[in-house]
Amino acid sequence: MKIQLLKLVCFSPTGTTKAIIQGVARGINQSTVELIDITRPDARIQPLQTSENELLVVAVPVYMGRVPALLNDWLHVIKARNTPAVCIVVYGNRVYDDALLELKDILIKCGCKPIASAAYIGEHSFSSSETPTAEGRPDASDLNHAELFGRKINEKLLSISSVNHISDINIPGNYPYGGVTELWSVDFIAISNECTQCGICAEGCPVGAIDSENNNLIDMEKCITCCACIKNCPQNARTMKNGLVKDAAIRLNKLYKERKEPVFFL
Template sequence: MNYQTLKLVSFSPTGTTEAILNAIAQGFNPGDLITIDITRPKQRSQPLLLATDDILLIGVPVYMGRVPEVIGPWLKTLHATNTPTICVVVYGNRVYDDALLELRDIIIGNGCLPIAAGAFIGEHSFSSSETPIAADRPNPSDLALAESFGRKIKDKLLTHPNPDRNCLISPPGQIPYRGETTLWDVDFIAVSPACNNCQRCSSICPTAAINPQDSRQIDHKKCITCCACIKKCPTQARSIKPGPVHDAANRLHTNFKAPKQPELFY
């Protein structure tokens, strides 16, 4: 099979997953690259149909050790026919638990052939200057490894151009999957007077949880605590207020200081 098109699918509220996938794609150096960003709600309105000569590169952040529940319905619409696939999860230096196995299982059920997978580290969504957690990850070393990973996968396909189910990777994990998929319903975002209601936060929210007319109004039931609105606020008007999310940030900062390294599976 002459694979020409790499379809890159990312759910990446704060950009860390996207950065890793772009580095992998750069190493793979496909004839044609199609980027599909499913981070915003409208971008998840159309299913993805994969051709027989496509390659799929898909990446998601780890939420409580699992694939983010919010993209579950879209993932179920993905349709492929033995499409070689690279699965990637990005986690905030704690653990990725069963997320990589879960992502692999989901896409196998949709007709994909996961031939490679990786668990990379990205700055945790709760990370801040006060409580840094994997700050500035992925770093240059992470991105260089991701690029090398892409080159090796391409070499693998050149050597074995017609993968089948015997080529499927087996990442670590348990079934039933561990971790929690239920969203936190918590009021945790403080908005300071520096907010000028520019609506940047509303436009980037992956669940449309922020009122587009008044960005101080947040639907806590929709919020997935990705903190994209905090990290990308142009006036730095948003922060994590005292409470359970702030407490979790403190625990992560204290207990997971030692830098984890990416894990790759071929």
């Protein structure tokens, strides 16, 4: 079957998930591509509609073993009409638990027909130079794998005559889903005098938790501990305070040093 449009949907506060989905797109090599980055809150207002002659690729990071809860409302109102779809999750070298199965189930309920799925590794959001976890990933090997996955998707599309010939994909996971959907609400960000109030942190915050007029003000009830503000600060003015999140970063660094590799399911 032929696809007229490739739609890429990603949520990527620190850029790792976006890098993976773009690698997959290079492998699919479709001439007409639309990127829908739903990282910012204003990008999650307009619902998505797709049709049978499009290929929808959705990539999200794994939060506590699950699809990020803040995306549920937007993902569940996707309006698809037998749209072939690819599900991708990106995790920080720990485990992806049931997140990939959950994403597949969400897209099926929206009217999609999953044709492929994959789990990739990205640098953990808690990773730092002091306590690195999957540092620098996705790396060249990961992105080559993503392109290969994209080519496999394209081959599968060309091998079937219509969306009705897409068979179910067996994805590992459990019912009910494990993992945790409630995120920590904790004051964990230290801000030094190096902060110039440039506003990059507020602009990039996926939940609007940082005051645009005073970047030192953070709404911890909104914060999803994605650490985008720490990683994206040009002055390195934001770091982790001692406490719950830093302790977790230390544990991750100790327990998950062994490199994990991406996998795909077709």
